[in-house]
Amino acid sequence: MAKNSDRDEFSASTKRLLERQSGHHCSNPSCRRITSAASSDGRTVISIGEASHITAAAPGGPRYDPTLTNEERKSPENGIWLCKDHAKAVDSKDPYFTVKLLKEWKQQANEATWRSVVENVPFPPAPSTPTDDELRARLMRAAAADLAVFRRAGKWPASSICVSACKIDPLGGVIGVQF
Ligand SMILES: [Zn+2]
Numbered sequence: 376m377a378k379n380s381d382r383d384e385f386s387a388s389t390k391r392l393l394e395r396q397s398g399h400h401c402s403n404p405s406c407r408r409i410t411s412a413a414s415s416d417g418r419t420v421i422s423i424g425e426a427s428h429i430t431a432a433a434p435g436g437p438r439y440d441p442t443l444t445n446e447e448r449k450s451p452e453n454g455i456w457l458c459k460d461h462a463k464a465v466d467s468k469d470p471y472f473t474v475k476l477l478k479e480w481k482q483q484a485n486e487a488t489w490r491s492v493v494e495n496v497p498f499p500p501a502p503s504t505p506t507d508d509e510l511r512a513r514l515m516r517a518a519a520a521d522l523a524v525f526r527r528a529g530k531w532p533a534s535s536i537c538v539s540a541c542k543i544d545p546l547g548g549v550i551g552v553q554f
Pocket of ligand 1: 402460
């Protein structure tokens, strides 16, 4: 694990930029929660947002890209504003959170805040339709979970099994898995 000093952390101004570009909302399109508020006594701010790295700040981190320079790694282009829950999620070792997916989230969030400010469209917008990549990733995870259950069962069933995404023909046979 890299020492903190080896990490290409965002500057305070970069964090602030990302927060303002997202309109102080989580950029995950299925979350969109507000990430800052006045404290109950009105004296300060409660913040539950975080600037996350799209590609990791240090080797060994998720989506680390060794081809980037240190400056590129800590630039606003490599950041996305998320609530703390989703910042934690994308920092975990889950292959679901790809560079492509996080860039899509950021672009959607920035477009939504832009439309809200420029065209006075309500924010947050209605939840977006999942992209093809998101659907594929969900299907793969569901199929993997089904198979894991059967592996743990110790004995394969005598008949064919149907994972989450398979089709059944009218006679009950499995036609195939569609991804
Ligand atoms: Zn969130």
